[in-house]
Amino acid sequence: MTLILSNQDVDELLTMPECIAALEDAYRELAQGRGVNRRRSDSLVPTARPDALYGLKTMDGIVPKLGVGAVRINSDIITWPERGGNMRREKVPAAPDGRWVGLVLLFSSETGEPLAIFPDGYLQRLRVGAANALGAKYLAREDAAEVGLLGSGWQAGGQVMAISAVRRIKRIRCYSPDAERRSAFARAMSEKTGVSIVPVDSAEKA
Secondary structure, eight states, X not given: OOEEOOHHHHHHHOOHHHHHHHHHHHHHHHHTTSOEEEEEEEEEEEOSSTTEEEEEEXXXXXXXXXXXXXXXXXXXXXXXXXXXXXXXXXXEOXXXXXXXXXXXXXXXXXXXXXXXXXXXXXXXXXXXHHHHHHHHHHHSOTTOOEEEEEOXXXXXXXXXXXXXXXXXXXXXXXXXXXXXXXXXXXHHHHHHHOOEEEEOSSTTTO
């Protein structure tokens, strides 16, 4: 039976330590020539909006050790607004209820059957954080206890959870250009993780 999951289901079912362990297995399988992946493919076309393109992005991979193959699909409205004097690539939450659209399709590599279909939002946050956590696990000092964090958006929260899973972090100095946003982020993530997150007013201070 194929499971149809929500972002909330993924949040409740998958922890950051579990994601780190699964990703480490996947990287090992890839490095040892058993796992495979395909580079992402981006198809872009104009939209009715003069400042935007429609993008259909796909990528896939198979981890034989785990008995699964996965396809990730993103259907995006993409713009390039100017922020702080620089152009930034931004996805517009243009779907109903102000949503972005991304799906993961999970298949059994033993039977070929579809195992699950779910949004990529929360999983993507875990996956990005877990990749950096693996870097810290093998490269950071064992006694590393302080972190500098640039950014206070959705992905930044994943970074806090990830680094805290591989090191005993006591303090994180967080900088992002919006003072109100970085202060709110520091409060919320301090409560969520128990780590002291201190907002600072420059990247250098972070």
